[in-house]
Amino acid sequence: MDLENQKRVKEFAEKYGAENIVVVLGAAEGEAAGLAAETVTNGDPTFAGPLTGVQLGLSVFHVCEPEIKNEVDESVYDEQISMMEMVLDVDDIISEMTPIREDFCKYL
Amino acid sequence: MNSVIRGASYILAFAPDMVIHNGTTQTTERTVNPNSEYLKQIKDHLRTFEQVVKYLPNQTYIGNIHPDELAKYEQPWNDKEVEGFGRFGKYGEIMPQDEFIVLMQMCDVFDLVKLEKNFLESTKEKLSQHPLFDESLMNRISEGEEAQVVKKYVDEEHAEPLYNNGELIGCVKRAHDIDINLSAHVMLENLVSKASNVLALLNLIAKNNVNKEEIDYIIDCCEEACGDMNQRGGGNFAKACAEVAGFVNATGSDTRGFCAGPTHALIEAAALVKAGVYKNVVVSAGGCTAKLGMNGKDHIKKGLPILEDVLGGFAVLVSENDGISPEINLDLIGRHTVGTGSSPQAVITSLVSSLDKVGMKITDVDKYSVEMQNPDVTKPAGAGDVPLANYKMIGALAVKRGDIEKKDLQEFTEKHGMIGWAPTQGHIPSGVPYIGFCRQDILDGKIKNAMIVGKGSLFLGRMTNLFDGVSFIVEANKGKEEEKSAVSEDKVKELIAQALKNFASNLLAE
Amino acid sequence: MSLLNGKKVIIIGDRDGIPGPAIEECVKTAGAEVVFSSTECFV
Numbered sequence: 001m002d003l004e005n006q007k008r009v010k011e012f013a014e015k016y017g018a019e020n021i022v023v024v025l026g027a028a029e030g031e032a033a034g035l036a037a038e039t040v041t042n043g044d045p046t047f048a049g050p051l052t053g054v055q056l057g058l059s060v061f062h063v064c065e066p067e068i069k070n071e072v073d074e075s076v077y078d079e080q081i082s083m084m085e086m087v088l089d090v091d092d093i094i095s096e097m098t099p100i101r102e103d104f105c106k107y108l
Numbered sequence: 109m110n111s112v113i114r115g116a117s118y119i120l121a122f123a124p125d126m127v128i129h130n131g132t133t134q135t136t137e138r139t140v141n142p143n144s145e146y147l148k149q150i151k152d153h154l155r156t157f158e159q160v161v162k163y164l165p166n167q168t169y170i171g172n173i174h175p176d177e178l179a180k181y182e183q184p185w186n187d188k189e190v191e192g193f194g195r196f197g198k199y200g201e202i203m204p205q206d207e208f209i210v211l212m213q214m215c216d217v218f219d220l221v222k223l224e225k226n227f228l229e230s231t232k233e234k235l236s237q238h239p240l241f242d243e244s245l246m247n248r249i250s251e252g253e254e255a256q257v258v259k260k261y262v263d264e265e266h267a268e269p270l271y272n273n274g275e276l277i278g279c280v281k282r283a284h285d286i287d288i289n290l291s292a293h294v295m296l297e298n299l300v301s302k303a304s305n306v307l308a309l310l311n312l313i314a315k316n317n318v319n320k321e322e323i324d325y326i327i328d329c330c331e332e333a334c335g336d337m338n339q340r341g342g343g344n345f346a347k348a349c350a351e352v353a354g355f356v357n358a359t360g361s362d363t364r365g366f367c368a369g370p371t372h373a374l375i376e377a378a379a380l381v382k383a384g385v386y387k388n389v390v391v392s393a394g395g396c397t398a399k400l401g402m403n404g405k406d407h408i409k410k411g412l413p414i415l416e417d418v419l420g421g422f423a424v425l426v427s428e429n430d431g432i433s434p435e436i437n438l439d440l441i442g443r444h445t446v447g448t449g450s451s452p453q454a455v456i457t458s459l460v461s462s463l464d465k466v467g468m469k470i471t472d473v474d475k476y477s478v479e480m481q482n483p484d485v486t487k488p489a490g491a492g493d494v495p496l497a498n499y500k501m502i503g504a505l506a507v508k509r510g511d512i513e514k515k516d517l518q519e520f521t522e523k524h525g526m527i528g529w530a531p532t533q534g535h536i537p538s539g540v541p542y543i544g545f546c547r548q549d550i551l552d553g554k555i556k557n558a559m560i561v562g563k564g565s566l567f568l569g570r571m572t573n574l575f576d577g578v579s580f581i582v583e584a585n586k587g588k589e590e591e592k593s594a595v596s597e598d599k600v601k602e603l604i605a606q607a608l609k610n611f612a613s614n615l616l617a618e
Numbered sequence: 619m620s621l622l623n624g625k626k627v628i629i630i631g632d633r634d635g636i637p638g639p640a641i642e643e644c645v646k647t648a649g650a651e652v653v654f655s656s657t658e659c660f661v
Binding site: 367403451479486490491534567568 | 633634635636637638639640643655656657659660661
Binding site: 003027028029031032035046047048049079080081082083084086087 | 136137140141144405451452453454456490491492497500501504505508
């Protein structure tokens with residue numbers, strides 16, 4: 001994840017409390033989604049950014065995962081996401097995200 | 109009458125040492141994690157020039173392997189070597205790093221590029237064999253420096269070092285002691301952009317039967333900015349490049365739009381020519397050191413060589429209608445506007461639905477040239493297959509519009525799409541890589557038209573959260589005759605003369 | 619229990635996946651407050 005974005009995530013977690021934050025991702029591939037999810041839960045796996053070694057344990061989802069999709073107004077989701085959902089490998093994204101949440105999320 | 113695409117050129121410059129020293133992934137790592145494993149591993153994951161020449165997508169980029177042929181090779185491509193082609197191609201060339209560094213010096217008019225004398229002499233010898241470097245270019249090379257002089261500039265005067273095979277062989281000096289816009293870092297990036305643009309211009313002239321003197325105007329559409337502290341992006345790369353390339357009758361300017369820049373620039377060029385302002389306009393851009401090795405960490409993690417090891421450049425010549433070359437149809441311009449919105453479907457709809465104006469279906473366009481990034485580079489980095497994602501979106505839109513049935517989606521992406529082959533150099537892969545082949549495919553009657561799509565991530569500049577994109581259609585030449593105006597030139601003169609006469613007599617009457 | 623309602627949401631979009639502003643439109647409908655939205659680019 002971009003270093004500036006990591007810095008911002010860290011700042012918001014401190015400001016609002018990690019338990020009040022949900023991170024929503026839009027990554028193009030399962031693996032990239034998994035890396036971003038790991039960064040905001042267990043720390044930056046690439047050891048480059050401000051979240052290196054910082055275990056925030058934030059709740060994190062990809063916008064195409066059913067947990068998010070089910071809470072969003074259907075017509076808005078349809079307008080904003082539905083066509084891209086056809087392009088992305090959503091199953092792959094879910095299978096990358098799920099174990100990371102199970103292992104590292106502290107507030108679910 | 110519509111303007112035409114008269115020619116195109118595509119060049120790559122192999123830059124392995126710049127991957128290590130100038131790519132932002134690596135420079136960032138050196139700042140935050142100087143002892144990292146990654147930095148230690150890089151040098152063992154760099155390819156040789158021979159490997160880069162034999163890399164399939166690179167041979168496609170310089171015009172030797174058609175994208176349809178490339179698609180027949182099973183991916184990944186990084187474990188395959190293609191024989192039978194050299195560094196020179198139908199549309200351009202792949203230049204080794206040492207020659208490119210000397211070309212940077214040829215492009216430097218402020219005595220900033222200092223090169224060690226042994227390196228310079230041996231590379232000069234190599235360059236003298238190069239078919240495109242005439243005496244006027246060779247005369248631009250300065251005297252070589254002693255190694256310790258170069259080292260002194262680097263150690264004591266903030267010069268950016270230049271390496272070849274891990275050895276310090278030169279440097280780029282800062283152009284001002286205080287102004288960060290003229291720092292050695294910025295000057296290096298800008299000189300790299302300029303040199304790769306110039307190489308594209310030289311190839312454009314050489315490979316397309318054009319005289320340098322014919323060029324009236326040049327538009328640079330790279331993603332760098334040149335200027336000083338009082339006008340940071342003042343420009344003008346275009347004219348600076350035209351000067352070195354010997355376009356004595358040209359002026360020019362820079363157009364920017366992130367990765368959408370080249371498509372914006374081509375529309376502008378086509379409009380300038382169609383309006384009769386200029387006869388021959390070149391749109392060109394050089395490459396970007398910052399993006400070298402951008403996804404290097406992922407490549408190394410997967411045991412691959414660093415695949416982002418080349419700088420890219422291109423040039424396209426847009427000219428008056430010659431009755432033969434494919435035309436740029438300016439009636440069918442697709443635009444992402446401020447009001448379009450950012451959802452991927454809104455973006456692609458805005459770019460493709462220009463077809464509605466003339467009642468064309470999505471399937472009426474034979475080929476779509478979108479963001480043609482090489483999937484061999486992006487897939488291992490978790491960014492997916494970018495062109496394929498674009499084709500799926502266009503296909504999904506076609507389903508939604510009723511142009512195709514859902515079951516035909518895959519067939520659509522194969523028939524109307526292409527496999528990606530361009531290096532991840534931002535603006536370089538965006539729409540333009542196909543223009544050379546597109547011109548030939550249309551001339552050969554293989555396809556009748558193509559849509560060129562450019563998209564840009566404006567939000568990276570932190571000035572807006574908006575996305576951007578434009579598109580246009582290239583189509584077979586309709587022939588000069590058909591479009592001839594109903595009113596001849598003589599008739600127009602006669603009408604004007606009559607009007608003036610009437611005007612004069614009215615004045616007299618008053 | 620709602621995941622998003624009343625929560626502060628941080629969005630990390632992707633230029634070649636779903637960009638930030640599109641995600642923003644969605645999560646707002648679920649009663650979330652977007653505190654940060656960014657779009658990354660790998661190409």
